[in-house]
Amino acid sequence: MKKAVSVMVLVAVAALSILCFSGIASAGEEIKMVGVITKIDIAGKDAKTATATLKDNKTEALVVITVNDDLTLDKFKDHRIVEGDEIRCKYETIDGKNVSKLFRKTAGC
């Protein structure tokens, strides 16, 4: 009985550890994509985060990207980046979110 309880405690501790460190565990490698913005969600002028939905040029899949960097957020806020713009993006999946590491318009002049 004692042994069984010990095993259960061990399993519980292991499960808890996995849950606690799931952010790290789920952080994948950097993924690159080019796609067109179909939607931007940003909550006002003081927002510290936003999401942009990109339609992947290769797969046509819709990928929701979380953007946290100030430079890109500012471009959302003043509409230098808008829906319809094509974006070159690098992101990592952390805690189930695709967190942007690079988010740039492909176009220039």
Added chain:
Amino acid sequence: MKKTGMIAAVFGLALAATTAMAEHPGKESIAKSGYKGPETCEECHPGSAKGFMDTVHWKHASKVTNVDGVDPKKEYGMKNRIYVMCNGNDIVNNLKEIPKSPVTGKSKFTGCNTCHPGNHLSDVGSTGPEAEAAVDCLVCHSTDYDFRQRKASKNEKGQVVMGQDRSTKAALAIGKPTVKNCMVCHEAAGGGVIVKRGFSFTKDTDAHAAKGMVCVDCHKAKNHKIPTGHDPNNWANDNVFISCSDTSCHGGKPHKDADLNRHSAKVACQTCHIPRTGGAFAKDFTVWEQTPDKFYEPTTLKKEANETTPVYAWYNGTVKNTPHFIGPKGSRMDGKSKISPFKIFQGKAFYNKQTGELLSMDFAQPMSNGDTRAGVLSAAKTLGMKDPEKVAKEAVAGWQTIYFGSNHLVTKSKALFCANCHAPNGVLNFKDLGYSDKEIVRLTSPELFMKKLAEKQKEEW
């Protein structure tokens, strides 16, 4: 509180007070009367709009005195230059609606002068009251500009007009240009972010940005004339120049170490303090790639900021300019040159078979259907060349190499030190720089720095 803490607090308060004082005056008046364009600015800054007409930012050109093969009486710049980073210019690749894509049936507005701070009806180099009234002051001076307004469209006469945000809201956020204001145009030049100049100006990539400096702290304008450096490929200028050694910046003896200061007589600051570059390193204007929106773009190879290394050459501020090369002139013996770093770029474009001159391109046709010779034909017609059809048909592809000045991505902590240059595997090619084999043996020996660095190493560890 400790003495240092007190000093820091006082300094902080002083800084805060300065920032508060930096608030642009006159906002109450703008809020009351609304913003009416340059005439509102002129109430406090009379003559500014007229003065602005005589700047590179409005004319996209200036007289050029340091470049081979140009007429010193004429003006040159993105208005009319032909080279392989852009291959078009404001004249041949004027902002317009391009032909519809044969695949999608869609068109779009594009042109080199998209960034010109007018409304396109008053365009590059225009003058007079109408031009003065068309200046988009806020695109450079407002931190709350709505870029949805700055879009090209056609008016009732079919003319292409560039929109502006002239809202009171934008005008109430006026001030000296921020990094963002400058980067609206300068970061995406040459066909995309970081493509042309190869740098980003952020706290992570530049020591000046990390200190909270903005572009105009160095490029300090007077009457909208903005000082620049001596980039071999940046010809147009307002005849005002900046240097790291300006007394208001780092001065002539910036280091505590006399040996390092001695270097500054022959080595540009950038050589040690800008060890990396980035951006586009090759482009092909003869073959355009179809993009997902079914339009076409020149085939471009590029890297991020700090991902490529510069090439080093003597530079005395004058420029060799041929159809296949644009770059620095200088030598170790001329008494004026310094070893300087350059971002190397190579571009392929069409050349005139008869004259060997580089041809320019109107992007409208190739952007629509990939037909690059149609772009050459259109440009040749616009420029009034003789027999443009023949010129376009016979045009031959060739490469041009350009040395861009490498003046950003400044670092203190990652600056080159003795052994980065003075070693057999050092970054400087002393042979190419004109040193003899005997000199090279001496210049690449640790004998030069052994004692000094050994002492330093002891101190550090």
